[in-house]
Each structure stands twice: as structure tokens, then as C-alpha cells.
Amino acid sequence: MPSLVDVYPYRLNGSPEFLILKRAVDKQYANQWRMVGGKVASCEAAWQSGLRELREETGLFPQTFWTVPSVNQFYEAANDTIHHIPVFAAEVASDAAINLNEEHSEFKWIESAEVNTLIHWPEQQRLITLINKILTSQQIVDDWKISL
Numbered sequence: 001m002p003s004l005v006d007v008y009p010y011r012l013n014g015s016p017e018f019l020i021l022k023r024a025v026d027k028q029y030a031n032q033w034r035m036v037g038g039k040v041a042s043c044e045a046a047w048q049s050g051l052r053e054l055r056e057e058t059g060l061f062p063q064t065f066w067t068v069p070s071v072n073q074f075y076e077a078a079n080d081t082i083h084h085i086p087v088f089a090a091e092v093a094s095d096a097a098i099n100l101n102e103e104h105s106e107f108k109w110i111e112s113a114e115v116n117t118l119i120h121w122p123e124q125q126r127l128i129t130l131i132n133k134i135l136t137s138q139q140i141v142d143d144w145k146i147s148l
Contacts, residue, residue, distance in 0.1 A: 003039060003083075005050045005053060005086050005088065006050075006086070006087045006088070006124075007037065007050045007053060007054050008088070008089050009035075009054065009060060010090070010131065011091070011093065011094045011096070012135070016112065016136065017109040017110065017111055018109065018131075018132075019035075019098070020107065020108055021033070021057065021103075024103055025105070027103050032120060033119055033120075036058060036090075037053060047065070047086075050086070050090075051148075054090055057101050060090070060098070061092075061148075062148070064090070065145070065146045066088065066089050066146060067086070067146065068088060068089050068127065069144060071084050072084075072123045073085065088146075089131050089135075111132075112128055
């Protein structure tokens with residue numbers, strides 16, 4: 001079972017826009033722009049953790065929630081761990097109110113073309129680009145969708 005999850009909230013205003021969050025100064029990854037993410041609780045499936053983290057970090061509930069057919073993977077030297085993190089995409093209402101928790105200081109909506117200037121982690125850049133490609137080609141496979 002995975003220990004972490006990533007969620008990429010987006011809204012459709014013509015072209016997809018992705019919600020990114022700036023980490024608070026006193027949190028891990030301080031001042032970095034990132035997606036929603038967190039730990040999988042022992043009593044949860046990864047997708048359930050993704051929904052919970054989305055609600056906790058932004059106050060949002062998705063209109064559509066789906067598994068991205070890829071994982072975020074990276075090596076963490078501090079604890080000598082290779083992470084393989086399930087990735088979810090969450091469509092939210094275009095006018096949805098964002099209510100940040102204490103983990104973040106700011107939010108912004110960006111288009112895929114802006115990702116490389118704000119997101120520093122290559123896997124997160126790649127995943128936003130992948131999700132954008134799936135959305136713009138309208139190729140979300142029904143098997144990826146999670147019933148809410």
C-alpha cells in the first residue's frame with residue numbers, strides 16, 4: 001500500500017487551469033508551489049486519502065475524480081526511500097471557493113504552459129503536462145473514474 005498521494009485539482013475555463021498551493025514557511029517544502037498531497041491513513045484506500053487531503057487542504061470536493069495512469073516517483077535521501085505515489089486528478093467547479101489550511105500560505109490557478117516556471121519538481125511538471133494532455137484530448141478513460 002502506498003504511503004503518500006498526490007492530487008491535481010483543475011477547473012475547465014476554456015483550457016484547463018491547475019490549482020497550485022504555496023507551502024507555508026514552517027512546513028516541509030517551505031515556500032514551494034505544489035499540488036495537494038499527503039499521507040495515506042491506515043484505514044484508507046489511496047483514493048480516499050486523496051479526497052480527504054483535497055478537502056483538508058482546500059475545502060474542495062470534486063465534480064469528477066479520477067486516477068491518472070502514472071505515478072509520481074522520486075528518491076528521498078533523508079530516509080533512503082524511493083517513493084511511488086498514486087496520482088489523482090480532481091475537476092472542481094470553476095467558481096469554487098478555496099479555503100486553505102495552515103499548511104499553505106497562497107494559491108493560484110495556472111495553465112499547463114506556466115508549470116515549469118512555478119513547479120520545481122520534474123515529476124510534478126510532467127504530471128501536470130500529462131493531465132493537461134488527457135483533458136485537452138478528452139481522453140479520460142471510464143475505468144480511471146472513481147465513483148463518489
